[in-house]
Amino acid sequence: MFYDVGLDDGATQADEDPSASAGTTEWVAAFLAFAAYQTFFAAIASLFVWWEPVSGGSGIPEIKCFLNGIDLPRVVRVKTLLCKVVGVTFSVAAGLPVGKEGPMVHSGAVVAAGISQGKTRFWGVDTSFSKFSDFRNDREKRDFVACGAAAGVCSAFGAPIGGVLFSLEEGASYWSTKLTWRAFFCAMTTLATLFWVRNMDTLWLFSFGEFNILSGESSNFSIWELGLFVIVGCLGGLIGAVFNAANEHLTIWRMKRINHSKFRRFLEVIVVSLIVSVVSFLMPLLWGHCTKIPKDMQEWTNQEKNLIEELIPFGCTPGKEYNEVASLIFTEADTAIKQLFHFREAGADDSSTFSSGALFLFFVPYILTATLTYGIAVPSGLFVPSLLSGAAFGRLFGHLLHKLDHTNGTFADSGTYALMGAAAVLGGMARMTISLTVILLEATGDMQYVLPLMLTLMAARFTGNVFNEGLYDIHIKLKKIPFLEPDVPPIAERNEIVAGQVMSTQVKCLRPVERAGVVYDLLRSCGHGSFPIVDTASGGTLYGTASRYMLCTLLQRRAFGSPDVLEDYDGPQQHLGPRRLSPLVQWDTIERAYPRYPKLSDVDMREGDRNCWLDLRPYANTAPYTVNETASIQRTYRLFRTLGLRFLCVVNHNNQVVGIITRKDLLPEALTDSLLRGRLSHEEADEDGRGML
Amino acid sequence: MFYDVGLDDGATQADEDPSASAGTTEWVAAFLAFAAYQTFFAAIASLFVWWEPVSGGSGIPEIKCFLNGIDLPRVVRVKTLLCKVVGVTFSVAAGLPVGKEGPMVHSGAVVAAGISQGKTRFWGVDTSFSKFSDFRNDREKRDFVACGAAAGVCSAFGAPIGGVLFSLEEGASYWSTKLTWRAFFCAMTTLATLFWVRNMDTLWLFSFGEFNILSGESSNFSIWELGLFVIVGCLGGLIGAVFNAANEHLTIWRMKRINHSKFRRFLEVIVVSLIVSVVSFLMPLLWGHCTKIPKDMQEWTNQEKNLIEELIPFGCTPGKEYNEVASLIFTEADTAIKQLFHFREAGADDSSTFSSGALFLFFVPYILTATLTYGIAVPSGLFVPSLLSGAAFGRLFGHLLHKLDHTNGTFADSGTYALMGAAAVLGGMARMTISLTVILLEATGDMQYVLPLMLTLMAARFTGNVFNEGLYDIHIKLKKIPFLEPDVPPIAERNEIVAGQVMSTQVKCLRPVERAGVVYDLLRSCGHGSFPIVDTASGGTLYGTASRYMLCTLLQRRAFGSPDVLEDYDGPQQHLGPRRLSPLVQWDTIERAYPRYPKLSDVDMREGDRNCWLDLRPYANTAPYTVNETASIQRTYRLFRTLGLRFLCVVNHNNQVVGIITRKDLLPEALTDSLLRGRLSHEEADEDGRGML
Incomplete structure (x- = not known):
């Protein structure tokens, strides 16, 4: 019943289900087991960061700095890679609101830097004899890191072009065709490898699922809804700005009170992990309401049927009912995002797979814990938390629109609004422009969303920029790194x-x-x-x-x-x-x-x-x-x-x-x-x- | 029966159909009318180029040079824009194997340059009093032209991101976030305008149609076919290289014998137009074979049913039969490309909507006349001829594969091969890299093709580069323009x-x-x-x-x-x-x-x-x-x-x-x-x- 740790669920769920309809003692026991598991995993993740402090966080600010020409110590070492990869596995497994995408980009960059040097003191390898020694200078290393970052984005989101653009936008300020070509080749190789390793259906490590099923050949939204998407973008930008401001203050406090001692950082991870456990467990209990699993699914797609199976009872009758909040909290973040994107509104009336209350009860605590979590001593990405909370927000928005107008077809499906919400909150947090559009577009896999995504992201960026900078830039500033923005200060x-x-x-x-x-x-x-x-x-x-x-x-x-x-x-x-x-x-x-x-x-x-x-x-x-x-x-x-x-x-x-x-x-x-x-x-x-x- | 000139067909076809089942005299009359029309339109197009010689050709080499920092005279003048737009309308209407995409990119660039200056001697406008005068320098103008080119690509292919990348790859050698942002905004505005002007179904001026219909949720091709796509890419690169070499020699001859006299250039247009008319008319006659229009179309998509209606009888019984070669030659290039991409193989046996013979009889003369045409004194793009001949070649390739193996499902649909062929020939001709992939990907509208397209284009580029340069670069070299390639000469x-x-x-x-x-x-x-x-x-x-x-x-x-x-x-x-x-x-x-x-x-x-x-x-x-x-x-x-x-x-x-x-x-x-x-x-x-x- 607690957050299942691996990629294979279902099995673990079945084991836990008996406790679902039990008394208070069993609830307490279940909570204790759940909290213990989560804290244990979080502690392991934190120990790796203890060993190599640079491996904490998402790694994207560090890569941005590296590409900007600032050689931060130990960022592209093999030890960092090891701690990052193992650490992020445990921090995601611990059920913390963190993603694995940022660390994946960082890992790709480290691998590339290592290959460019053909030499590591950590493993005692040195290939000076070979052609590799030509690459041993800062410029070539920077180019390799850019390619590695592109490959990382490609493997994280299945977005090869987005990856290349990410590298170019963030770092390689000089548009060199050679570099573009290399990054392109890298991303392509990554994609081909993904093709071979996994079978075609579960191709992407991260996927938004199929979008063009609902409406067949026509568009999923009407033209006049572009205005609504802009509003979603503005609200997302606002949410992102608040998130950034809160996290900035938290980070300043942390730098003063926590970060000077490794032990305090470790202790902080334990405390945050416990808070997350309590919140995760309390919210479904507070909701305390069972929803019937839809029966008439003749015209539903396979994707939706598969997603239905991922719904979690949490105290309701397994196989017949599910707890809406628990289904969002206790499934993998990936799956939760897909649920928010793809479950159709169950009918023309109010009843939906996720009701407004449940979305709200998930959204607020989730984004709060995410704010709290980013910056503690575990490897932690920010893409997934932003996307997930954004998707919940967007679906809530769509849901409220549907309440305003009960007739079918006036507004687009709530899933489309969930997608826009996800883009808006992520854009409001990270403030990336063209690369983020392309990444999301490639993850969505449907070109009809190019204009809505562009508009939403632009609105989010403009709104957010009124208040503060992107979260990565804030963290770079706080570290007092002389990072040069792309444009000359006004x-x-x-x-x-x-x-x-x-x-x-x-x-x-x-x-x-x-x-x-x-x-x-x-x-x-x-x-x-x-x-x-x-x-x-x-x-x-x-x-x-x-x-x-x-x-x-x-x-x-x-x-x-x-x-x-x-x-x-x-x-x-x-x-x-x-x-x-x-x-x-x-x-x-x-x-x-x-x-x-x-x-x-x-x-x-x-x-x-x-x-x-x-x-x-x-x-x-x-x-x-x-x-x-x-x-x-x-x-x-x-x-x-x-x-x-x-x-x-x-x-x-x-x-x-x-x-x-x-x-x-x-x-x-x-x-x-x-x-x-x-x-x-x-x-x-x-x-x-x-x-x- | 002759190439219909406007965007609306069907009406004109019905008028011509009576001549279909007639005797020799009527055939000759039909041909004469057809040739007279074509030549008349071509002559008009040529007169505009007589008036403003810079408006001839595709305009992409000129824009490349402009973005490279070479200010060719009169390239971004209003007069050039006027001649280009009107001229290309007539040269496309004349049934010459030319496209309107290149001129569209050029037009976008001229509009942008004009806006940046806020001043034109042609119309006597000057806005020196306003903020526009700040933009009156070469650097700002270059940036505006880059944005305009992006908007042009966006409107030509419905590819906003591809357009931005095109500008960056071709010109803006310095990756400035401001420029990217501006180009992005431009492309987005273009897209939004297209949305408003046309209704959603016929959204793009240029479209590859829907691809993901055939196979539903699974992929349209198997992994091992990537190898075959690479072979298609290599062959396409070879075709492109031959095309480039032939056109280069032709251009050298033209520069010596024709280009010094405006009258000779005009005469050349008349001669080439007559040759094209003869070839266009002869090929369907040579084919002289009627194919039955498929009857059992229950499971066909609307797209295919619409395309069926575009098939042309040319001497066969209207509504029941069609002439395969005529259907490719006498429809709009757009439609012909879609036919090649989307008609499914009619069954497990040999019979297909387009047979190998017809494809061959279309492909060879078409690419030969295209080689002949590029460089005469009319505005003429190269994208569509390359795509169309490439699609015919690719479909032929797929067709031959299906002949090798009669069982259903071993090889992907011939339409997929047609797409790869189109990409390969275009890539072999233009040798663009990442921007072309993105443009084609956006035109295709389906993310599953990212890897095949990347591989095909890379293979085409590498193969082509063994023999010569891209066609645009060849023309720049022939004009003795000091164009600097992105990379330092080896x-x-x-x-x-x-x-x-x-x-x-x-x-x-x-x-x-x-x-x-x-x-x-x-x-x-x-x-x-x-x-x-x-x-x-x-x-x-x-x-x-x-x-x-x-x-x-x-x-x-x-x-x-x-x-x-x-x-x-x-x-x-x-x-x-x-x-x-x-x-x-x-x-x-x-x-x-x-x-x-x-x-x-x-x-x-x-x-x-x-x-x-x-x-x-x-x-x-x-x-x-x-x-x-x-x-x-x-x-x-x-x-x-x-x-x-x-x-x-x-x-x-x-x-x-x-x-x-x-x-x-x-x-x-x-x-x-x-x-x-x-x-x-x-x-x-x-x-x-x-x-x-």
Whole structure:
């Protein structure tokens, strides 16, 4: 009678049914067993997150960041994959209002990243000998992760095109045909694999079922109902906005009070799981009303007949009656969504498979527990909870419409409204645009819904955006990750900011040939990933850039030239000439360490080394991306966003470095700051910057 | 009996039917009337192209170029739109094997471009007073054209998502969420308009009809048939490649012998139209065989019953028999495609609605005349001819499979094979990838075909690419347009070319303050669109760039300073100081002329003006895009492609201009050239380049 854990139900249900018509003691015993099971599974899921904290949550914010060019630690590790996959199995089995779709996208991305590297320390595999080593750089890895995410979406929703669009919309800001083609191929392979693994009828891991059965060849809705769909979209956007706001406050509270201790996080999972158990058990009891299973099903489709079998008695006579609320709570979320989409209204009168009261009694507690659950230390997707609560809301909406007008055929079937509701709430929560439309369209499998879905999702997005951002963006912001939105913040566009205004003028730079001690101190004093190399011989023009990992490797490998090969050359008059001033380290040696380069702590710097010369010229990137100080902020932003840059040198007309822009400087708050600082202080700072060289 | 011209048939057919069972004289009369009609319509279509030559052809290559950043003259003018729309109506009505989809995409793009400008000289409208004037620049116009193309695809195929993807794949190389969102909104509006204008049953202007009727809830094909679909894809790719090669040779011949004279082009249309008439009339006569219209249609769908009514007797007893070849030739292409897709094989035995012989007798002449037709001086799309011949080929393939195995149900319905054949031939001709899949998928309206379509299209593309390029690309190449493919040519990637190798070192540059005579002579001596301004005071660093239109406007407006305000300042020692040396022209004045700036011929340059000073500093773009000479060709290519650049300054470490790269330098042939020139001559050239400054 409790939420059945595997994919096969029916068997477990039969075992539990005897307790259905029993006394209070048996009810209590049933509840205790149910709660114990749920909590046990939730605890296991939480233990995996304890082991690898990154595997908690849906993983989509992390993938968004990765595709945006931010390399969050441990996001694409094999250990994360393992914890995510096993963890999500248990968290779904625990009956928590969580989905497996987000984690599936994350898993796809990890698999892709792993394949691109052909190397994992976790399993001790390394395929450096093969062609795979060509892929060992951030750009290729990013492309692979985009493909993996596409494959993940494809396997989660059976939506190959939606998957490709998801990757493109979220990450690959540069439309490269090669990448599109790769992602497309990936998604296609995933789809073909799904075809082979499962038989054709249960093709999708996730499906909305068949829609075009009810009405035959004509459309399932009339044109004027598009207006109603827009209203559903607006309401869904509102629900999503409230959900996001509540979850945001909850997350802020959690960050303060819970997240600093792993044990508290574990305890929180136990508590939330118990709350979910109580709510799940109480609601059907509160409903306490048995509904007769429809008898005259001659003209019903096989799909509906199958769904009828999934209805749950919960205290009613098995096989004849069912409890409406229990049927929504205790079946798989997948099945519950299909029930909401496909059960036809039983007749022209009020009686429906799910009545308004039952839908309401399911919708409100479910979305509340979902709000509570997202953010606890278990792997948890958000798509299914949003879709399910949205479907309940949409069906409720359709139901009320049918109450307004009893004649048959004025309004579309409530299932259509359930679909729109699902889209609206999901859209209001996630605020994705074209990719979400395509994903839902592919899951629906029926092209006639393209216009209603587009309208609903747009309405939901616009309504939601009035109040706050999408939930993924909120979580990214809360983590203080310098995530760059696709478009330049409006404040920058309004005020025509130029690169020179936002740059930081505290430039830490190196000379082409530098003393090892200076390099070491510089690396220790700040955590930047890249440093400009400035040619003092030609009056401070930009020579190139040196990355932190390269400098660390050089120091660790002790590629030092004797202190005597060169006198100190601080004056701009001296030309270094072409000779190498320190031993060469092979490029390959530096590259091979990817992605775990030596850290500064691995460097053994002795006092005698500090005066040795480090010749950076062979390793410098001599054609780094730069912007002129008078370049518009739009161009600067676009460079960062399309190329996933983390750092950019700002130069003047003589190619002299006058400042540095990092991602943090381009966030809306930083842009506002630099506007307030104003032109004057900028010019002061400018002088400082030049002084440094 | 001849091809009926409007959208409503049936009425005209009844009038012609008496001639069906008549003697030779009546046949000849019928043919003459038929040929006269066809030729008359074709001549009218051709006259419109005579008036505006750009309106000939499908328009998709022109839109591709526009989105690529190449502003072909007159492509987005209102006159072009008018000629295109009226012309295509007549060329389709003339019964030529042409489609209206390509011209529809072009028309959508023109409408969008017009709206973005809010101004047309053709109708004398100008809305400079409104917000529209903000959109008057090349970038916004490009975005609007992308949206218009999306709307065009949407209206042509009822494929909103396919339309958005088409725009993104073909043009908008930079994935901007704003653009996606706009294109999406455009496509949605188009769809909603279509909904309102037409009733729900005949929703799409172009439709593949309902597919999921035959098999009910199960799939229309078995998994192992995916292999067969790949074979269909390969064969379709082969057909497409042959089609492209033949059309390429024909076009080269045309460019030599026909295109230089408008009268010859007109004559060619008449000749081709007569050939098409003869072939169209001869083929059904050659077939000369009457087939009985199926009687037992109890279990047939309405769609099939409607299609049965479209069958054409052509000499057989009307209402009882039909001529198979005539039914394919003399119906609308739309209907013919649906017939090929949806007529079920009449039984387990050989007899089918269309027999192999008829399909063959239709396919071969049709594709030959289509090859002949594409490129003559009428507006003509390529989608429908490809789809129709592909559908015939695919059905033939399916038919032969059914002959191999007489048992029912081993192979999928021939209609499914017809769909795959249509996709394969279209894919083999156009070589589009993800956008074509989505367009076809949306036209099909059934998600179960996603995997077969993907596989077929990929197979067609790969097979075709072995032999030649897509037809649109071939035509772009033949017109010698510097079109940049999405990916860097492999030769550049293989040889690790840097920007310094491909640049042209013959840089024509100006000084920040220049004598009017020098500017005038420079503009007259070459047609470049942009010139670097080099600051001689600081040793030749790049000051900014000046566009041709800006220089012309300044000369035309006589923004000259007296020759005496400044001595000649060729030496690098002199600083100009901040004072303006010539009267200012308002920026707005320069911008308002967009897109028809004054030409050099509009400038009235007198001898006395030649020594006057032109102060370019207020107008220069002081932060132009540049690349370092050591930058990789990939980065250079990406800059051109993503930003639609036409010109890029190459600078050295001191920001001194060492060369210029234009689009032509990045074409594969130019890259090969610069490789052959080799490093040595590059360095020589490099010296020259510096010498120039």
